[in-house]
Amino acid sequence: MFDVVIIGAGPAGLSAANICREYQLKVVVVDEFIKPGGRLLGQLHQEPDGTWWNGIEEAKKLSSRAEQLGVDIRCGVSVHDINNQDGIWSIHTNQETFRAANLLLATGAAETPVPIPGWTLPGVMSIGAAQVMANVHRVRVGKKGVVVGINVLSAAITRELQLAGIDIACMALPAVNHITKDAGHPEKVMESLLRISHLAPSAFIRMGSKLVKSSWMQGLALKFLPKKGIKMWDMPIHLKKCVTQINGKNQVESVTICDVRPDGTIIEESAQQMEVDFVCIAGGLYPLVELAAIAGCPFQFIPELGGHVPVHNEKMETMLDGLYVAGNITGIESAKVAITQGNVAGFSIVNRAFPNNKETTEHLREAILNVHTTRNNASIQFHPGITDGRERLEKVYQEIS
Incomplete structure (x- = not known):
């Protein structure tokens, strides 16, 4: 039994795992690829200021931190079913079934x-x-x-x-x-x-x-x-x-x-x-949301976010208790945004584990602000109107919650 199961060892998943482990939560991260890092592993581009964004190095930083914190990372693991009974999530994989009170989907995106x-x-x-x-x-x-x-x-x-x-x-x-x-x-x-x-x-x-x-x-x-x-x-x-x-x-x-x-x-x-x-x-990207559908999460079609996305709020909480999302499953953006969203999801999960904790509540607020700052400063946007799409999704969440 884990406190948190995270599906996806990319920038969002690893960031969230590290936050959770810093507060001593028992975490396991599963990913079907042979090594952690997700799409970071293939990224290499020059920023407008002349510096280089090296995804492999960024992945090493996140993975090294996870190793220091004792995050349990299982690669080569494919998830084929998810269900919830009595508030506990069961994640069925090709190796074993993992159970946890909290589940984060950080499955990323796929190419069209x-x-x-x-x-x-x-x-x-x-x-x-x-x-x-x-x-x-x-x-x-x-x-x-x-x-x-x-x-x-x-x-x-x-x-x-x-x-x-x-x-x-x-x-x-x-x-x-x-x-x-x-x-x-x-x-x-x-x-x-x-x-x-x-x-x-x-x-x-x-x-x-x-x-x-x-x-x-x-x-x-x-x-x-x-x-x-x-x-x-x-x-x-x-x-x-x-x-x-x-x-x-x-x-x-x-x-x-x-x-x-x-x-x-x-x-x-x-x-x-x-x-x-x-x-x-090159047909572009769309959010990889199949596991969210299996879990029973409501969806909304928002072109500015790349297609159908799970309904969630700025805390990365979905409509289902204990189910969180972060990264490109929430809408197509950069790896930098995915990292900040992972931090938000991590603090949201910690807040659920330790309610009414002023320190983690403040960290969550700062993490949410950092998402907005990172998005606004992004040198590349995959879709126009990304901010409008996010705001529309937040309204949908408020309407049906």
Whole structure:
């Protein structure tokens, strides 16, 4: 019997575990991956101030602290069922059943699949898989490739792949269909890229992006965008081209690329072949909420948070007694935000174990404020209107609680 079971050994889960252990709660953290750290293990990017965010080092800090505190971390453990009886949560795994009065779901996010003809060929992978292979396992995913899908996530990881010495021929849009929708619409993609233009290596691009704020100016800029694309890190980003097919007999050999109009419709006669040996598909992220559904947690669909999310408040409490959430399961944001949310969840659990404790109550209040500060200072936002989405979810919680 544990005081707390935490599912997910990523930034949110480890942060919460460390807080709980500091107050002598008996904690076990389970994760299906072979080592703790979650998505931190694949992250490497440069901040606007020139410093580097090294996810592997951040994961080491959290893991080392957990080891010092005596957190019980079980890797290679998959959870397949959750239930609650008489106020005790039972977490059924491939190894054993864990029981605790408190359960934290810090399961993170998953990538949205974007089907493209030929996507079952060897050499086709999600952009996140390429990140893990290159940054975690040190495996070269190919000699020359193309990234299909232009968004905050793909831009960041593409740069990481370049830093690993992998040749990325270009980034291009997916063809517009009922799944890709906005992801294949040049004007909407341009609008989303303006949110991360401050990270561009070129001063010219950073300055130009400040001038292109209105939809009219964006449309004009897109009209006169060079067919060769905008170069970032010596790599073309094509907002006027899309990948319509992945070609090859036994593996990826090339992709078919077509020019597109401003609304994303394809100019058929423009089709060309580009020789590559791997393709990364970037469809974005959505909260990984299946275990919350199994537990019986109510949901709300909020696009600004990435999709369906468990209804919860700013203390990371769900509608179910003793069930907490933290990290990307609550909405797609950065690892820094996930860490601060994990701290909130940790103090909320401690507060439940030691009610009316002025010290932990004050720590919880400070942790909640830190989430807001970290969010407001974030250099990258995966979805526009994240603050509005959070506020709307809080209102839903208040209405049904």
